[in-house]
Amino acid sequence: MSLSGLEMVMERASVGRRAVLAGLAAGALAGCGRAAALGSGGHTAASAPSPSPAMAGTGTAHTSPSAVATATAASTPSVAPGPSRAEVVARYGELRPDYWGFGGPGVVRDLHTTRRVIALTFDACGGPGGSEYDEALIKFLRQRRVPATLFLNSRWIDENPAVFRQLRGEPLFELANHGTRHLPLSVTGRSAYGIGGTRDAGEVYDEVATNQVKLTRLLGTPPRFFRAGTAYSDDVAAQIVTAMNVSLVTFSVNGDGGATFTPEEVHSTVAAAPAGSIVLCHMNHPRGGTAEGIAAAVPPLAASGYRFVRLSDGLS
Numbered sequence: 001m002s003l004s005g006l007e008m009v010m011e012r013a014s015v016g017r018r019a020v021l022a023g024l025a026a027g028a029l030a031g032c033g034r035a036a037a038l039g040s041g042g043h044t045a046a047s048a049p050s051p052s053p054a055m056a057g058t059g060t061a062h063t064s065p066s067a068v069a070t071a072t073a074a075s076t077p078s079v080a081p082g083p084s085r086a087e088v089v090a091r092y093g094e095l096r097p098d099y100w101g102f103g104g105p106g107v108v109r110d111l112h113t114t115r116r117v118i119a120l121t122f123d124a125c126g127g128p129g130g131s132e133y134d135e136a137l138i139k140f141l142r143q144r145r146v147p148a149t150l151f152l153n154s155r156w157i158d159e160n161p162a163v164f165r166q167l168r169g170e171p172l173f174e175l176a177n178h179g180t181r182h183l184p185l186s187v188t189g190r191s192a193y194g195i196g197g198t199r200d201a202g203e204v205y206d207e208v209a210t211n212q213v214k215l216t217r218l219l220g221t222p223p224r225f226f227r228a229g230t231a232y233s234d235d236v237a238a239q240i241v242t243a244m245n246v247s248l249v250t251f252s253v254n255g256d257g258g259a260t261f262t263p264e265e266v267h268s269t270v271a272a273a274p275a276g277s278i279v280l281c282h283m284n285h286p287r288g289g290t291a292e293g294i295a296a297a298v299p300p301l302a303a304s305g306y307r308f309v310r311l312s313d314g315l316s
Ligand SMILES: [Zn+2]
Pocket: 029, 032, 123, 124, 125, 178, 182, 228, 229, 230
């Protein structure tokens, strides 16, 4: 059975109807920049990451200032045993997808619990228009000691090396993979929000592996989690990510509508997040409503007994 993206969105009971409609109207999860997703190519990957779990902030914290740029410029060497690009193409290259959306086989959409825990996740999408840094948001999370998972795109890391090095050293934050070119994950080039997706199994591999290898080098351990640009994937692409020993994560609450929501909309949406939610917001739009909305929503949730967790802690 094939569901359209809109149907998949509307299926999510935990996403308020008003928020969903507002998000769709304004570009929803594509708030990271359409043009950006069509940008740089030249990505080759030689190997998949290892399956060992990653904990943010526990990696190498003393890399030289040039390390980020150095790793960026390098080709993508093998860092651990795993399926090669050729093996992925051989195994999945002929499979046709029959699903497109935020679910699919093996996809993590929530924390699978009714305990009062919420995982706040913030995407840094990179590319033109998407490489800014919401310092006020991160400052609030630090001051309130609110753990969060930060999904970083390769291009955002390149544009924010000093911020990256700082975040990397903070156990409060778990760093995760938000792709190399920020593409919807498709084996047929399917689009989401006007952004053309990866075109085949090999490009799915490249989109995940290139930034995975980069982050593994920079963190010292491979990130456990990957979220595609726009969060869309098909079922074959989802299988590929799983085969690469990475958990494909989407969301259960669209917290900031692709960074298009007002502070009040972010506040009301996040404040209504049910237990076990994975909330998707952005950390690359400092002039959006995310920081103010999160700052308004978190204290009352905490006061009513909700605990905030990084994904590795919420899914362990
Ligand atoms: Zn994004």
